[in-house]
Amino acid sequence: MIIDRIEIFHVALPLITPWRTAYGEDSVVESVLCRMTSGSTEAWGESCPLAAPCYSPEWAGGIFETAKRWLAPRVLGQEFNSGEEIQQALSIYKGNSFAKALIDNTWWTLHAKLSEQPLHQLFSANRNCIPVGADFGVQDSIEELLDLIHQAVAEGFPRIKLKFRPGWDLPMLRSVRDEFPETVFHIDCNSGYTLADLSLFEEIDSLGLAMIEQPLSFDDLHDHAKLQSRLRTPICLDESISSPERARKAIELKACQYINIKPGRVGGITNAIKIHNDCEDAGIPCWVGGMLESSVGGAICISLGMLENFSYPADIFPSSNYYKTDLGSVPITIEKDHHGIPSVRAMHPLPTPHPERLSQCTVQSAVIR
Known part of the structure; x- marks a missing residue:
């Protein structure tokens, strides 16, 4: 070409x-x-x-x-x-x-x-539908957050991600866990903490989270490895994984037990597939994420997520969650799969x-x- x-x-x-x-x-x-x-x-x-x-x-x-x-x-x-x-x-x-x-x-x-060909078929993906989770940013109050979680649980989302930052951290998380003792949660720290916050993470370790996403600096691997060695809860790396080489080093250092893959952050689909494959070989499960793209970019993330080792529910959301009108010709929508789990299907043709x-x-x- x-x-x-x-x-x-x-x-x-x-x-x-x-x-x-x-x-x-x-x-x-x-x-x-x-x-x-x-x-x-x-x-x-x-x-x-x-x-x-x-x-x-x-x-x-x-x-x-x-x-x-x-x-x-x-x-x-x-x-x-x-x-x-x-x-x-x-x-x-x-x-x-x-x-x-x-x-x-x-x-x-x-x-x-x-x-x-549909994009996901070029990747040799065998699926055309994947489950998605619900995500909630920092809200105006814990009561508002609890209402949103109640709605997500009622809708059958298989896991819920909570943004986590100083001032919206352990008290919020304890309130959520008290209200929803059995729901699958993980938190996303967006690099908001350091190893000096070890005692905070040791308290979080008792709350039964699926993972702690990117707790430390955006470009760190070494301190994440130290933190992971002190916790039972898996660490997931996001911002720290900007290339296949960084993913390989994270695996070697045992800096995480999950990796979130966003095509934009890692340099594109080519690198995303390589990271996915290397993680699969190492026994590290992945999940696909997005960056609030329009459906033009979101559909690309969905196609990537059809690969087999993207086993944790994806960070893909309906366009209507964020935009009054999506920039793309076709919006992203969520449907229930045959188990009743909110899911997204590969989009073909891709939105423009x-x-x-x-x-x-x-x-x-x-x-x-």
Whole structure:
């Protein structure tokens, strides 16, 4: 496949309600979309690092500029027959995982369109439906959170994730566990703590959580290994896993017992598949996550999640949870599987941006010919 044309769009998508985490609050999600053309065929991808460099060192305006100035010209006019070849071409640039994911993800969707296959089938995935969990950010009160959890439990969600940060931590978690002694919960700390908080995590260890997600620094492996050695509760790494090499080192250090894989954070689908396979070989279960993308990017995460070792319910949500109107032509929806568990199906054809909504949401755009 020869890449003939690339267009990129930096967009801002207003949320229905702000998303609050340990690193702050987002009321608008900033993302970058890519349209890639080969001959008469075009396809879309998305990478969503958010508006500010708080989740990772990257941010939407930055990856727009990086893709426009460096990555897109690097691949334009070249022939690529695999994701590995795309990654090799981009490897001269250090880091910039979300920016590389923009190019890598879009190459895969274009490959799927040219192959006339559903994206997940290109990965040799045997499923077309996966269970999803419920997630709740920091709320205005514990009572409000408990009401939301009651609704999620009634709807049959197999697990619930709670954002966890200083000021919204152990008292909140104890209240939740007292109200729901049998429900599967895990917490997401978004790098909000250090090893100095060991006593806090030892108290959490008694509450029967499925995992503690990314408790320590976003770029740490060593301290996570120390913390995991002191806890029964599994640690899950998210922000710390930015490449296949980082995943390999985390496994060697025994820094975690789960890994969350987000295509944007690890440099794209190609790297995500490699991490999934390496984790499977090591006996480390994975789960697929998203970054509040539109359905354009969310559908890519869903396709990836069809791989077998994504065994913990996914972080994929209906578009209506966050957006009054999704930027994508087809929104993400949740349905019940034959066991009554909320689930998502692989989307084929993949959603593309609605032209009018794309125009309304675009902050800046560029064409690389």
